Amino acid sequence: MTDGDEIAVRIDEVPPCARCGGAALLRVRFGHSWTNTAGRPVKGFREADLCPACDSGDTSADDLLALFAVAEEVPLSSVVDFGGHVAAWVKSVRRRRVDMVRLRSEERAEHAHRLHGEPP
Helix, strand or coil: CCCCCCEEEECCCCCCCCCCCCCCCEEEEEEEEEECCCCCEEEEEEEEEECHHHHCCCHHHHHHHHHHHHCCCCCHHHHHHHHHHHHHHHHHHHHCCCCHHHHHHHHHHHHHHHHCCCCC
């Protein structure tokens, strides 16, 4: 897989948001690649959830969230429009990187809990 591969969209029976556990509206799966420490390409896929709680305020996500707000189902006449919004949102998701400050903060908190025998 490469970053240019197709996007698989799941809108039926979407699992809870992987970030907050809330209700996700859709889940996408798309090609993703990176270069490992040996300088070799690693190809795979990523998944992302569209979540009103986590994604509100992101311009490309807001367009999709607005579509879901006005209709429970996407009418056949709007499928192309829906697909364009999904593609734009996935393009922005591809650019997201790990928030290293947040990750290190969470690692320190978990380490402190383990030192004191407390569950995280």
